[in-house]
Amino acid sequence: MSINLQRILAFPSLPRRLLKGLCMLSLVLFLSTLSLVPGQPVSLLGLELLILGLGALILVVVLDVGTWRRTEPRFRRGMLRLITIGLLATVSTAVAGASLLAQAGGGLYWLVPAVILAIVAALIDAWVLLIEIVR
Numbered sequence: 480m481s482i483n484l485q486r487i488l489a490f491p492s493l494p495r496r497l498l499k500g501l502c503m504l505s506l507v508l509f510l511s512t513l514s515l516v517p518g519q520p521v522s523l524l525g526l527e528l529l530i531l532g533l534g535a536l537i538l539v540v541v542l543d544v545g546t547w548r549r550t551e552p553r554f555r556r557g558m559l560r561l562i563t564i565g566l567l568a569t570v571s572t573a574v575a576g577a578s579l580l581a582q583a584g585g586g587l588y589w590l591v592p593a594v595i596l597a598i599v600a601a602l603i604d605a606w607v608l609l610i611e612i613v614r
Contacts, residue, residue, distance in 0.1 A: 482609065487608055491549040492545075492546045492547075492549035492550040493607075493608060495542050495545050495546040495549070496546055496604050496607065496608065497604065497608055498542060499539060499542045499543070499546070499565065499600070499604060500600070500601040500604030500605055500608070501601075502535065502538055502539065502542070503539075503565060503568065503597040503598070503600045503601040503604075504597070504598070504601045506531070506535050506568065506569065506572065506593075506597050507594050507597045507598060509531055510528060510531060510572055510590060510593065510594070511594070513527045513528065513531065514528075514587070514590065521579055521582075522579070522580060524576075524579055525575075525576045525577070525578075525579030525580035526576065526580065527576065528572055528573070528575050528576030528579065528590075529573055529576030529577050529580065530576070531572055531573075531576070532569055532570065532571070532572030532573025532574070532575070532576055532593075533569075533573050535568075535569040535572060536566070536569035536570060536573060539565045539566060539569050540566075543558075543562045543565065543566075546558070547562075561600060561603050561604070564596050564599055564600045564603070565596075565597075565600045567592065567596050568592075568593050568594075568596035568597040568600060569593075569597075571589045571590070571592045571593035571596065572589070572590065572593040574589045575587060575588075575589035575590050575593065
């Protein structure tokens with residue numbers, strides 16, 4: 480992103496998009512790391528994923544609201560899909576944790592869409608910040 484840093488900083492909403500993209504990739508890193516702890520009780524993993532998912536959800540909502548407010552109206556329509564993808568990624572993480580705690584409802588299967596959606600959200604932000612910004 481540093482290639483277009485001056486251009487990114489010229490738009491008030493874009494640094495928040497950059498931060499959200501990094502948060503999405505961090506979500507994938509943290510949930511993968513937590514899931515790989517050997518011998519961890521399932522209930523502890525469930526609690527960790529629930530807390531991670533809810534924390535990420537709050538962060539994503541705060542970043543998206545700020546980004547929405549700072550974005551020119553003509554660009555807002557395209558943001559709705561990205562906002563939805565980020566919300567679904569974080570909610571899927573929280574649902575994975577809750578279902579592990581409840582011992583019903585899919586458990587770790589919820590991490591598959593969480594990881595895929597988080598990566599897609601980060602890639603979309605990266606595309607905007609690397610390619611679309613110079614058009």
